[in-house]
Amino acid sequence: MKIKLIALDLDGTLLDSNGIISNKTCDAIKEAIKKGIEIVPATGRNIGLICEEIKVIDGIRYAITSNGAAVIDLREERVIFSNFINSDILKRIIDLIKNYPIVIELYADGHAYVDKDVFDNPEKYNLNENQIHLMSYNHILIDNFFDLIDESKDINWIKCVEKINIPFLNEDIKKKVLKSLSNEFDELKITSSGKDNIEINISSANKGNGLEKLVNILGIRLEEVAAIGDNNNDIEMIERSGLGIAMGNAIDEIKNKADYVTVDNDKNGAAEAIIKILDNDIESISISNIN
Known part of the structure; x- marks a missing residue:
């Protein structure tokens, strides 16, 4: 399976316990972008609260924000899909x-x-x-x-x-x-x-729904998407993606729904998963029997 897009949760996933993205994680993201993979932050944060270290990475164009309630084109600074609370x-x-x-x-x-x-x-x-x-x-x-x-x-x-x-x-x-x-x-x-x-x-706003709207716009199939997350606001995107990856620090419900489990966010688990995807070595990412 060729992965064309990786959706990445932030807190508890890309960011460590201190809210920092490591150099190793940034390097893995940049390498994925260099190889033509869309990297999409998928977060409960709104666009204004996404850390600048992520937004300034050249090649990150789209973001799924507020748990899928707003999908943003960062380059054009516009909302391309919204699902508001009336x-x-x-x-x-x-x-x-x-x-x-x-x-x-x-x-x-x-x-x-x-x-x-x-x-x-x-x-x-x-x-x-x-x-x-x-x-x-x-x-x-x-x-x-x-x-x-x-x-x-x-x-x-x-x-x-x-x-x-x-x-x-x-x-x-x-x-x-x-x-x-x-x-x-x-x-x-x-x-x-x-x-x-x-x-x-x-009720209709979730990261999975936002992800589906985005890939339809981009002409990518959900089977060609990998999603990485750790908490219950990540469930739908883990379920809908062709490859669902749980962090080592993820709640059990996420681990049970994921295809693979990587190491935790303080050990660069997201970076390890991205590197395995790039090396077509995703089978070796599993650190536990989640079946």
Whole structure:
């Protein structure tokens, strides 16, 4: 099977536990591009939160963002496919969860929007200095955030919300929020990219769907795609790709659905998988019996 496109999750996959992409991984990506393979970041992040070290790699043209809710042509700086949360559902979600002591980020228009109160009163949200620092990158602060959503008729970015992200959750609050959402909604896709967050999309938005839309545009068959991921927001793209690869640090559900398992993200597992694909040696990538 000739692989023509590799879809790569970021957090827990391309990036190590410190959120850094290694030189070995960058080199493997560049070698794949040199050999004519499309490299496509496929992430829960929106385009504005994808690290520059990845976006500046020459030859990366497309990105699947916000869990498939927006597929971006980076060269032309335009959305080529979108699957937004409509404003009525958005208001219902916010009404349900806004009274929890949680950070609510709206991903829209390439940015992350958040209430200014999160930065003014971090103790209210149990945020530490490092968490506040992480959020200071490419976030747009909004006064009276929730009132604005209620009066959203003339606000363009509220009409194109790709995803709601709830980061930095402790286990107890996460369970309560998940229970509230699952009891109230059946039109949502609720996933995580880590143990401490909740990601909310419209039910038809997922990385697999975004990937399928992109390969149709590019004239590539899904059988010619490899996908690499680690968490439950990667399931659909692992399932739909001709070659699904789980990271060594992946959750069991991903490992059980994958064709092969590589080593973990702190040992350059994604790079190892890419190199094996380039060497037509994918059989040797498996480090465990996943059958």
